[in-house]
Amino acid sequence: MPPRDIETPPQAPKEPDKNLDVTDGFDFPVGDRDGRGWGVTGYAFLDWSTSSNSLHPGEDWNIPGAGNGDYGQPVYSIANGRVRHSLWNSALGHVVVIEHQLPDGTKVWSQYAHLAERWVVPGEKVARRQQIGTVGRGPNNRFTAHLHFEIRRYDLAANAWPRTNGVAWPAEKVQQYWLHPSAFIARNRPSH
Numbered sequence: 001m002p003p004r005d006i007e008t009p010p011q012a013p014k015e016p017d018k019n020l021d022v023t024d025g026f027d028f029p030v031g032d033r034d035g036r037g038w039g040v041t042g043y044a045f046l047d048w049s050t051s052s053n054s055l056h057p058g059e060d061w062n063i064p065g066a067g068n069g070d071y072g073q074p075v076y077s078i079a080n081g082r083v084r085h086s087l088w089n090s091a092l093g094h095v096v097v098i099e100h101q102l103p104d105g106t107k108v109w110s111q112y113a114h115l116a117e118r119w120v121v122p123g124e125k126v127a128r129r130q131q132i133g134t135v136g137r138g139p140n141n142r143f144t145a146h147l148h149f150e151i152r153r154y155d156l157a158a159n160a161w162p163r164t165n166g167v168a169w170p171a172e173k174v175q176q177y178w179l180h181p182s183a184f185i186a187r188n189r190p191s192h
């Protein structure tokens with residue numbers, strides 16, 4: 001048996017967090033509640049990203065064919081939760097991370113990056129579909145406007161990326177820490 005990977009994180013606590021609202025379902029982060037009018041036309045989950053030399057741990061959402069025409073469009077919290085991070089990062093630009101508690105006590109964290117504007121502060125309670133910022137182009141307009149969007153299984157740093165000392169993690173390891181964003185949302189739609 002190989003040694004246990006010491007970077008394998010502990011399981012998320014199942015003790016309910018009484019200070020955090022329980023989610024009543026998940027909507028898409030851009031467009032209408034169903035994400036209509038938008039699509040993952042940039043890097044998809046686990047695509048090889050040549051710009052970062054690693055697997056892409058989220059989805060790049062755009063209005064297809066819009067170029068920078070989606071700059072400034074609203075970005076919404078996908079579910080009820082609490083803002084974990086709202087900050088500027090030199091690689092990702094403006095980033096918001098929101099903590100969510102599912103009815104079974106499991107937590108997930110949604111991350112929204114390359115934003116033009118951030119409308120929330122750490123510790124703030126947010127509702128599903130509340131606008132938390134606008135679509136941007138990242139630091140120094142490094143990218144064509146899009147939303148970089150992740151769903152994490154752990155409370156990671158705002159700028160966490162699946163690499164160690166420049167070496168990309170394999171897909172199996174990335175999937176220990178990150179969920180397929182649109183597949184997760186599709187499995188967890190609100191009843192209303």
Ligand SMILES: [Zn+2]
Pocket residue numbers: 043056058059060147148149
């Ligand atoms: Zn991306």
